[in-house]
Amino acid sequence: MNQYSVWKYLLIVVIVVLGVTYALPNLYGEDPALQITSSRGFELPDELAVNIDDALLVEKISFSSREQQGNRMLYRFHNTEDQIKAADVVRAAVGDQFVVALNLAHATPDGLRAIGGKPMTLGLDLQGGVHFLMQVDMDTARGQQLDRFVDDIRAVLRDEGIRYVSVRHEGNGLLAMLRSAEDRDRTMNLLRTDQSLQGLNLTELAAGETFGISATVQEQQLLALQQTALKQNITTLRNRVNELGVAEPVIQQQGADRVVVQLPGVQDTVAAKKIIGATATLEYRAVDETNDAFTALQTGRIPPESRLYTYEGNPVLLKKRLIVSGDQLIGASASFDQQSGQPSVSVTLDGVGSKRMLDFTRDNVGNGMAVVYIEQKPNGRKIEDVISVATVREPFGKRFQTTGLGSINEASQLSLLLRAGALAAPMEIVEERTVGPSLGADNVAQGFKSVVIGFSLVLVFMALYYRVFGLVANLALFANLVLLVSLLSMLGATLTMPGIAGIVLTIGMAVDANVLIFERIREEIRNGNTPQASIRAGYEKAFSTIADANITTLIAAFVLFLFGTGPIKGFAVTLSLGIITSMFTAIMGTRAVVNLIYGGNKRVRKLTI
Numbered sequence: 001m002n003q004y005s006v007w008k009y010l011l012i013v014v015i016v017v018l019g020v021t022y023a024l025p026n027l028y029g030e031d032p033a034l035q036i037t038s039s040r041g042f043e044l045p046d047e048l049a050v051n052i053d054d055a056l057l058v059e060k061i062s063f064s065s066r067e068q069q070g071n072r073m074l075y076r077f078h079n080t081e082d083q084i085k086a087a088d089v090v091r092a093a094v095g096d097q098f099v100v101a102l103n104l105a106h107a108t109p110d111g112l113r114a115i116g117g118k119p120m121t122l123g124l125d126l127q128g129g130v131h132f133l134m135q136v137d138m139d140t141a142r143g144q145q146l147d148r149f150v151d152d153i154r155a156v157l158r159d160e161g162i163r164y165v166s167v168r169h170e171g172n173g174l175l176a177m178l179r180s181a182e183d184r185d186r187t188m189n190l191l192r193t194d195q196s197l198q199g200l201n202l203t204e205l206a207a208g209e210t211f212g213i214s215a216t217v218q219e220q221q222l223l224a225l226q227q228t229a230l231k232q233n234i235t236t237l238r239n240r241v242n243e244l245g246v247a248e249p250v251i252q253q254q255g256a257d258r259v260v261v262q263l264p265g266v267q268d269t270v271a272a273k274k275i276i277g278a279t280a281t282l283e284y285r286a287v288d289e290t291n292d293a294f295t296a297l298q299t300g301r302i303p304p305e306s307r308l309y310t311y312e313g314n315p316v317l318l319k320k321r322l323i324v325s326g327d328q329l330i331g332a333s334a335s336f337d338q339q340s341g342q343p344s345v346s347v348t349l350d351g352v353g354s355k356r357m358l359d360f361t362r363d364n365v366g367n368g369m370a371v372v373y374i375e376q377k378p379n380g381r382k383i384e385d386v387i388s389v390a391t392v393r394e395p396f397g398k399r400f401q402t403t404g405l406g407s408i409n410e411a412s413q414l415s416l417l418l419r420a421g422a423l424a425a426p427m428e429i430v431e432e433r434t435v436g437p438s439l440g441a442d443n444v445a446q447g448f449k450s451v452v453i454g455f456s457l458v459l460v461f462m463a464l465y466y467r468v469f470g471l472v473a474n475l476a477l478f479a480n481l482v483l484l485v486s487l488l489s490m491l492g493a494t495l496t497m498p499g500i501a502g503i504v505l506t507i508g509m510a511v512d513a514n515v516l517i518f519e520r521i522r523e524e525i526r527n528g529n530t531p532q533a534s535i536r537a538g539y540e541k542a543f544s545t546i547a548d549a550n551i552t553t554l555i556a557a558f559v560l561f562l563f564g565t566g567p568i569k570g571f572a573v574t575l576s577l578g579i580i581t582s583m584f585t586a587i588m589g590t591r592a593v594v595n596l597i598y599g600g601n602k603r604v605r606k607l608t609i
Contacts, residue, residue, distance in 0.1 A: 155351030506578025
């Protein structure tokens, strides 16, 4: 009686051991570190680490370790003095192509990191920094897409020699006016078969001497366009935030048309606004095949119709005449070339851009074409980087592929840059706030203090009021806190002040279940039942009440997470996880310990409760 099966004890032990293991990373401190990433998001070259090591060796700056994962390299230092000195040395060694950011890296031991152990990330209110909530102008995004359809329809009509009165954007749709019924019928057939105009609902109109076609964009197509614009804006913001050197920025979608930008450690909101609102674009330019770039670099004599750039460490001459620009680019995606199997980027241009590209490529098969990324810095300085140089294999216009890329990751990054050179739709800052580092430190201290005080008071009360059973509940409460911290760490959750409030509330709610169970056991004893029967009845009869109370709270937490903003979501997450862990520790955990103390074949005359 009152005895668990062996597998239940093993399950509880395994869960507690895993919880302790994944909660341990939070006990280790942080190391001063430097984070080096590519300013354009590409993979880091192999020789970069050698160059940085040599530069640090010359300045006699020692570092504790170096880590590299894809497009991110991290140097750990013994103290902040070496970290600050190394930052200037590394920036001078790597140049403008890489972003060097001061960082505090978690000092989790290699053994724990090998199994995925990592500490919780502190939120903006605990670490300090800048918070922006940005609203995307979806009406403008829809209008821009309708304007692209207008350009595409005009290009189709010009290519087929169909004369039209007007093609314009009207309301939430398009209107094309033709000169005859025959022209209208031909246009209808063309619009229905053209791949670039898929997603339009077409209707014939007749008004006097003109013959029109009304077109509306399908709702599903509009929603997809809005989501694409939002994702492009998020990618653009990530690229721009790199300029601030923020080690762990948070840039994520919130709802259907909002973006949250959190920049830990940044205190200058004016500088942050300038970076986030910076302008950037892309240009396609022809490679100057008649002049030698190395000769131009050595002699300083650059042809008047060309400009000298640098690509992958080598000089390259590009024509000043522009082929197409980024605002004429509709989409870009990473893929594999069907013929060679090599990574490539598939690009789609609008009507005007496709005609210009077709005219250029028809006359320049076998010649080179480059993609130039242009960004206007906050100080007014303009930076132009060549991010791709490819050879024109055949004439193309609206759709084409850029090949010659090193990896599919590089192709993905290039497609992101092509799509996100500039904001796809205007954004407005609807909320902003700044948290100072000292306030963040105070929040951490106060939050920790509140958890300790709340935890201690509950422990004292339970031990005094319920004696042995109270000590069992305290043990379960401690296990609950450990499991909650381990779950937050494993999920990569960000701990905020509302999250700490959720933890404190969870501590109180965790003992609620034990109070219900213990009071039920006392009631059974008063009714004359034996201690063993009272224990069993107390856990069984209190379960439905505990389940009802926790499920209703879990529903409320789910609603908070679904409709709340960032801080509210943090509270909902910790509350939800706390409910789950408290159900486990308060019911299964305490029952297991009570069974070990009083269960089995033991004859118990009196319960200390």
